[in-house]
Amino acid sequence: NAGVTQTPKFRILKIGQSMTLQCTQDMNHNYMYWYRQDPGMGLKLIYYSVGAGITDKGEVPNGYNVSRSTTEDFPLRLELAAPSQTSVYFCASRGGLRTSPNYGYTFGSGTRLTVV
Amino acid sequence: GQQVMQIPQYQHVQEGEDFTTYCNSSTTLSNIQWYKQRPGGHPVFLIQLVKSGEVKKQKRLTFQFGEAKKNSSLHITATQTTDVGTYFCAVATSGTYKYIFGTGTRLKVLA
Numbered sequence: 001n002a003g004v005t006q007t008p009k010f011r012i013l014k015i016g017q018s019m020t021l022q023c024t025q026d027m028n029h030n031y032m033y034w035y036r037q038d039p040g041m042g043l044k045l046i047y048y049s050v051g052a053g054i055t056d057k058g059e060v061p062n063g064y065n066v067s068r069s070t071t072e073d074f075p076l077r078l079e080l081a082a083p084s085q086t087s088v089y090f091c092a093s094r095g096g097l098r099t100s101p102n103y104g105y106t107f108g109s110g111t112r113l114t115v116v
Numbered sequence: 117g118q119q120v121m122q123i124p125q126y127q128h129v130q131e132g133e134d135f136t137t138y139c140n141s142s143t144t145l146s147n148i149q150w151y152k153q154r155p156g157g158h159p160v161f162l163i164q165l166v167k168s169g170e171v172k173k174q175k176r177l178t179f180q181f182g183e184a185k186k187n188s189s190l191h192i193t194a195t196q197t198t199d200v201g202t203y204f205c206a207v208a209t210s211g212t213y214k215y216i217f218g219t220g221t222r223l224k225v226l227a
Contacts, residue, residue, distance in 0.1 A: 104162075
């Protein structure tokens with residue numbers, strides 16, 4: 001059981017380049033999320049999805065785009081990369097009932113992105 | 117919007133000492149979650165609290181949800197070096213499936 005898989009693990013981008021961060025989960029979870037974590041800081045929600053074909057903005061969506069064509073995959077697209085997007089990006093998924101004691105996120109291992 | 121404050125921001129303790137982190141919200145919460153992130157790692161789900169005044173234990177960890185459901189605490193008894201990391205609370209914004217993370221408390225345990 002792989003859980004949440006993110007690729008790549010590391011990436012260096014030049015200013016203005018674009019890239020897609022991949023995220024896939026094999027737990028049949030409806031809810032998927034993208035967070036970014038700047039060094040020594042907390043997690044900020046970028047985008048989330050409550051099911052295939054449905055996405056919505058989080059706290060810091062500017063400069064990013066997402067799509068959710070299948071339950072398993074939730075890629076994050078960076079267009080025109082900027083130094084301010086240097087961060088660690090975490091994908092997460094969640095399933096179960098809202099009041100279930102196991103209603104927590106399962107996180108991927110993260111993508112460390114540097115924009116130079 | 118929803119704001120979640122965690123205190124303290126940092127805590128250094130001697131191995132064997134106790135540790136507590138607090139999470140405070142400006143609004144009433146439907147539930148609260150706690151996560152642990154080891155240095156260089158990803159957050160790992162610890163627990164979810166739902167009921168007012170709820171207290172749950174996991175070995176040396178005790179989690180509490182306030183009576184008014186606006187605050188929560190995580191207490192570690194007799195810390196060990198394996199407890200090192202950052203502890204985050206996360207709360208759901210009202211009526212949505214979005215969880216907002218607290219600022220985190222970074223714990224260092226000195227052997």
